[in-house]
Amino acid sequence: xxxxxxxxxxxxxxxxxxxxxxxxxxxxxxxxxxxxxxxxxxxxxxxxxxxxxxxxxxxxxxxxxxxxxxxxxxxxxxxxxxxxxxxxxxxxxxxxxxxxxxxxxxxxxxxxxxxxxxxxxxxxxxxxxxxxxxxxxxxxxxxxxxxxxxxxxxxxxxxxxxxxxxxxxxxxxxxxxxxxxxxxxxxxxxxxxxxxxxxxxxxxxxxxxxxxxxxxxxxxxxxxxxxxxxxxxxxxxxxxxxxxxxxxxxxxxxxxxxxxxxxxxxxxxxxxxxxxxxxxxxxxxxxxxxxxxxxxxxxxxxxxxxxxxxxxxxxxxxxxxxxxxxxxxxxxxxxxxxxxxxxx
Numbered sequence: 042x043x044x045x046x047x048x049x050x051x052x053x054x055x056x057x058x059x060x061x062x063x064x065x066x067x068x069x070x071x072x073x074x075x076x077x078x079x080x081x082x083x084x085x086x087x088x089x090x091x092x093x094x095x096x097x098x099x100x101x102x103x104x105x106x107x108x109x110x111x112x113x114x115x116x117x118x119x120x121x122x123x124x125x126x127x128x129x130x131x132x133x134x135x136x137x138x139x140x141x142x143x144x145x146x147x148x149x150x151x152x153x154x155x156x157x158x159x160x161x162x163x164x165x166x167x168x169x170x171x172x173x174x175x176x177x178x179x180x181x182x183x184x185x186x187x188x189x190x191x192x193x194x195x196x197x198x199x200x201x202x203x204x205x206x207x208x209x210x211x212x213x214x215x216x217x218x219x220x221x222x223x224x225x226x227x228x229x230x231x232x233x234x235x236x237x238x239x240x241x242x243x244x245x246x247x248x249x250x251x252x253x254x255x256x257x258x259x260x261x262x263x264x265x266x267x268x269x270x271x272x273x274x275x276x277x278x279x280x281x282x283x284x285x286x287x288x289x290x291x292x293x294x295x296x297x298x299x300x301x302x303x304x305x306x307x308x309x310x311x312x313x314x315x316x317x318x319x320x321x322x323x324x325x326x327x328x329x330x331x332x333x334x335x336x337x338x339x340x341x342x343x344x345x346x347x348x349x350x351x352x353x354x355x356x357x358x359x360x361x362x363x364x365x366x367x368x369x370x371x372x373x374x375x376x377x378x379x380x381x382x383x384x385x
Contacts (some may be wrong), residue, residue: 047316048213048265049104050341054171054319055285055311056165057337059303061327063293065377066137071255072298081293082286084326087373091327094135096304096370098331099166099331101340102128103188107173108343114180118187119360122147122154125191134374135300137162137265143192155194161301163202168362170309171206172213173344177244181210201267205305207231208278212313221282221313222248225275229361240268254280254291263297270298274305285318286312300333302343311330319380331358 064084066074074081084091101344102124110117129136129144135146139158146154156366167185174181182203190204207228211219225245240261249259257276262269273295283287288310310318329335339356347353 042298046362047341048172048175048312050342051168051314051316051319052169052209052213052308053100053104053311053337053341054316054324054334055307055309056168056297056304057093057097057307057327057332057334058091058319058323059094059289059292059305059307060093060300062084062289062323063299063301063303064094064135065094066293066296066299068378069299071258071294074294074296076298080290081151082290083323086377087370089326092333092370093327094138095133095140095162095232096135096301097337098133098139098166099125099162100169100304101332101337103166104173104340104344105170105355106188107135107170107184108347109338111173111347111353113202114183114187118191118297121188122191127360128363130359132367133370134367134371139198140192147191152245153194154314155190155192156194157195159195159197160193161198161265161267161270161298163198163199164205164267164270165304167202167206168209168305168312169344171209172312172342173348175210175213178210178257180227181206184327195267196234197237198267200232200237201271204228204232204237204271205308208309209312212309220279221309222279224313225279236268238272240272241275243270245279247272247276248279256296258295258297263302265293265298265301270302270303271304272301273297274309276304277302278309282310284311285314286320300372331363360373 086092106117106121126147137160139160140162142156143154170185185206187204189199211224261272263273275289277292288306289303293299343353343355
């Protein structure tokens, strides 16, 4: 890796920003979001404070394992598997069914731990793999694939994770001013699955067309599965990648799996543009407990140390604080879930 820059930090914080902005709208329709929130350009979960969910937290766990074992694939995967199960025991919210099943399999000692799910869980956490290993394409794809398979073994989910990492890696290369569409087209080369490839191509075609965001969302889908997610994420990044905050608000306005898709788009934006685009006022309002901005910045420093061959010491987080926060916020998350059922 070349001289350290801020792309690692910006990738983690970009994912966190998209996750925290999108979380209150997860599962809502575009019409309900417009009626209740308007443009989602500030946090709506609990007052003015933003909270990250499993998208950011799993990305942080991946970063932690990469920092500890940057050159040992098997050790990195084993470390992530252990960390993921410990995290699962803290009762996080918003965890996808595929990841829940995989964590239960880890707890029972079953191998393989991953399940045949095409959910977003593997892809939403893989951008940091791409940025960390941006100069090592073979290692990047091997790590992205193996880390994905800890929870998801459906080929579409695995290749989706590899694709997300590939876009991030290409975006993070220094000195290459390339358009988001060019990055997506080049990364498309790592996708062999026909269904996933057609979806990405459809997203790029929609971005080049006159479709607006809501029409594109209807055509491509925004559900919690990897095929529509990458189609819509590709559309958003290609169309709005030069205006990252608008890219996030457009993503969330479409409804569906708003936090995961926005986390992917935010991570790609951080990889491409660094920390300069990150709105300091919003980042400063993300709850700074476990997996908050301070923790993510320390993780980025640990990754830079690991990339330089120096001893890397990932930051620890308080198990008690993480569990207490999760338990305290579960009623808030449930209240948002029930509120979505209201017709007004």
